[in-house]
Amino acid sequence: MRSLAFLIKFSYRNLWRAPKRTIIMVLSLSLGTGFIIWDLNFAYSGSKEVMKEFLSQYAGQYHITHPEYYNKESRKRFNNYKTITDEVIEDKTLLEKSSRRVTAPIFISGEKKTLGVLLTGLEIEKEKKISTLYESVNVGRFLDPNNRKEIILGKKLAERIEVKMGDEVVVIGQALDGSVANDLLTVVGLMDFGGGELEESLAFTQYESAQELMAMNSDTYHQRVNFELEEETLPQFKNAVATRWDEILPEIGVSVRFIDSLTWMVSVIIVLVISLGLSNTLMITFFEREQEFQSLNIIGAKTSWITKSLMIEVFIMGTIAIFFGAIIGHLATIYCYYHPINLQLFTGGKNIIMGGMTIQPLVRLSPVMSYYWQVPLMIYFFLSLTMIYPLIRVIRRSSYAI
Amino acid sequence: MQFELNNVDKVYQSSEEIKVYGAKNISLKIPEGEFMALVGPSGSGKTTVLNLIAGLIIPTAGSLKHGDQDITSMSLEERTKHRLDYMGFIFQDYQLLPILKASENIEFPLQLKGLSASEIKDRVEWALKQVGLEKMGHRYPKQLSGGQQQRVSIARAIAGKPQLILADEPTANLDSKTAQEIIELFKKLNQEFKLTFVFSTHDQRLIDQVRTVLYIKDGQITEVKNNA
Numbered sequence A: 001m002r003s004l005a006f007l008i009k010f011s012y013r014n015l016w017r018a019p020k021r022t023i024i025m026v027l028s029l030s031l032g033t034g035f036i037i038w039d040l041n042f043a044y045s046g047s048k049e050v051m052k053e054f055l056s057q058y059a060g061q062y063h064i065t066h067p068e069y070y071n072k073e074s075r076k077r078f079n080n081y082k083t084i085t086d087e088v089i090e091d092k093t094l095l096e097k098s099s100r101r102v103t104a105p106i107f108i109s110g111e112k113k114t115l116g117v118l119l120t121g122l123e124i125e126k127e128k129k130i131s132t133l134y135e136s137v138n139v140g141r142f143l144d145p146n147n148r149k150e151i152i153l154g155k156k157l158a159e160r161i162e163v164k165m166g167d168e169v170v171v172i173g174q175a176l177d178g179s180v181a182n183d184l185l186t187v188v189g190l191m192d193f194g195g196g197e198l199e200e201s202l203a204f205t206q207y208e209s210a211q212e213l214m215a216m217n218s219d220t221y222h223q224r225v226n227f228e229l230e231e232e233t234l235p236q237f238k239n240a241v242a243t244r245w246d247e248i249l250p251e252i253g254v255s256v257r258f259i260d261s262l263t264w265m266v267s268v269i270i271v272l273v274i275s276l277g278l279s280n281t282l283m284i285t286f287f288e289r290e291q292e293f294q295s296l297n298i299i300g301a302k303t304s305w306i307t308k309s310l311m312i313e314v315f316i317m318g319t320i321a322i323f324f325g326a327i328i329g330h331l332a333t334i335y336c337y338y339h340p341i342n343l344q345l346f347t348g349g350k351n352i353i354m355g356g357m358t359i360q361p362l363v364r365l366s367p368v369m370s371y372y373w374q375v376p377l378m379i380y381f382f383l384s385l386t387m388i389y390p391l392i393r394v395i396r397r398s399s400y401a402i
Numbered sequence B: 001m002q003f004e005l006n007n008v009d010k011v012y013q014s015s016e017e018i019k020v021y022g023a024k025n026i027s028l029k030i031p032e033g034e035f036m037a038l039v040g041p042s043g044s045g046k047t048t049v050l051n052l053i054a055g056l057i058i059p060t061a062g063s064l065k066h067g068d069q070d071i072t073s074m075s076l077e078e079r080t081k082h083r084l085d086y087m088g089f090i091f092q093d094y095q096l097l098p099i100l101k102a103s104e105n106i107e108f109p110l111q112l113k114g115l116s117a118s119e120i121k122d123r124v125e126w127a128l129k130q131v132g133l134e135k136m137g138h139r140y141p142k143q144l145s146g147g148q149q150q151r152v153s154i155a156r157a158i159a160g161k162p163q164l165i166l167a168d169e170p171t172a173n174l175d176s177k178t179a180q181e182i183i184e185l186f187k188k189l190n191q192e193f194k195l196t197f198v199f200s201t202h203d204q205r206l207i208d209q210v211r212t213v214l215y216i217k218d219g220q221i222t223e224v225k226n227n228a
Helices: A002-015 A019-059 A093-097 A124-130 A155-160 A207-213 A250-288 A290-298 A303-338 A371-396 B046-054 B076-086 B102-113 B117-130 B146-159 B176-193 B204-209
Strands: A062-065 A098-109 A114-122 A137-140 A150-154 A168-174 A180-191 A202-206 A223-226 A241-244 A352-354 A357-359 B003-013 B019-030 B035-039 B061-066 B087-090 B164-168 B197-201 B212-217 B220-226
Touching (some): A002 B102, A019 A250, A019 A357, A019 A371, A093 A223, A098 A124, A098 A207, A114 A155, A114 A207, A155 A180, A180 A202, A180 A207, A202 A207, A250 A290, A290 A303, A303 A371, B003 B046, B019 B046, B019 B061, B019 B220, B035 B046, B035 B204, B046 B197, B046 B212, B076 B087, B076 B102, B087 B146, B102 B117, B102 B146, B117 B176, B146 B164, B146 B176, B176 B197, B197 B204
Parallel strands (some): A114 A202, A150 A180, B035 B212, B164 B197
Antiparallel strands (some): A062 A223, A062 A241, A098 A114, A098 A168, A137 A180, A150 A202, A168 A180, B003 B019, B212 B220
């Protein structure tokens, strides 16, 4: 133990024999560490906030449906004849947190034109509480829970079928009993999703109105959409399934994973570049001391002792740099919590549209604790690689003479 | 235990045809308490003999023994350990570690030996006292004169209570007065503590003071002179 203490003291003193050089090395590693931690926090918070924003508008965190509602190969396809009731949900607390929806592929006709769209029946009061869909209505108003004959359309859809506020539209589809479903509904609001494709393919009506149109029993519906997912694991049901948003919208899930991977890749490249610079400096430092290693060996220090002291020296330097780097990264993250970053900085001021919806561009950074050990581990790993070549040179030159 | 070289050759071979003898047929016994100098012109092979005795280089032929231990058959790490356990070294340019204080430099080989804290303290104090630097232990090498640095180097060599001290041109970098003081110190340590010294030197003042002088030329001992 005493020998180890002496070894550490020896290594620490050696670290500061060329203070300017050591400070530059520590500084570069600290700034690199700080930037990586900040960058990872930014990427995580960015995707988390953007996804939260996106999912809270319409898609939700997960859907509870009949096991055969979504097509197993592609969740873009669904079987509208597969419905569920509240009886399949054993955990009744889920009923409070989620909203029922009825979906109906229909034709919608204005005075002159007809288009195929997806009509969704919404529990209006519930949706107002747990989603932000109603905020997308920028012309007119959201649906009235007491009026079954209302519809709101995406702005582009209204333009394409040439209808405006107050106009009546005809909806035609096939009811679940095989009959032709049709109704006459009044346009009370237009939704703005920032010009995305959802604007021309979505229409919304009251929940009971959609049920009636589809000739469904009053207790049946297609989806129960939950906007909260406290844990990673989805709830299990006997006669229903829960499907996460990234399965329903795989292209968005892949994008998020791609951004995460890319951020890690950039981090690794940054550390690699810093490590190469450090390797060169370490090599110069070690070779400058070659005569000293010689005399240490002559007076009785084994090569293993010398290499150990060099490794400890680099480890101490790394630890100091990582410590300050983590503080820098953390402070920068906290700063960006109080001063959110506007993502429009990266889009030239243009709106950010995801999955056909406009996303609020402010990202408030929050620290992710796992990065505070993952990044140091990665840096220690690369520092170890950095040392290999200089140490091999020292070990090879292990036979000294006066 | 005495150190012994028997018919030792050290050949430096740069190609098939070119062979240079650093040491040729060297036989030498270094009894305990010996005070010996290896003398010869530059390139004569005296440093090679010093390296051979230390086990820093391995003979091409012949054997190198310390008591009944065959140093030639030891691995690199075993020879390093052997030097730590039985030898002390004094260099022409002192070779003190600039990052350690004088007392810590003396402590260095004792730490490598794994001695207890109290024993290390006692030995460092004893060594500093022997070289007359009791009050200089807290100073860094750069805060000491050349003579004082060489004294620290001597203290480092003797603190481990070695059986043999090898000194390579120990007075070459010192002024005349300091060199004389250092020679007197070597003599005192040899006489008081029966420490064994082998010097490689050009310094006539030192040559005059040693008990045995080995003249070396072209890697061979050409003459052995006893001053006693």
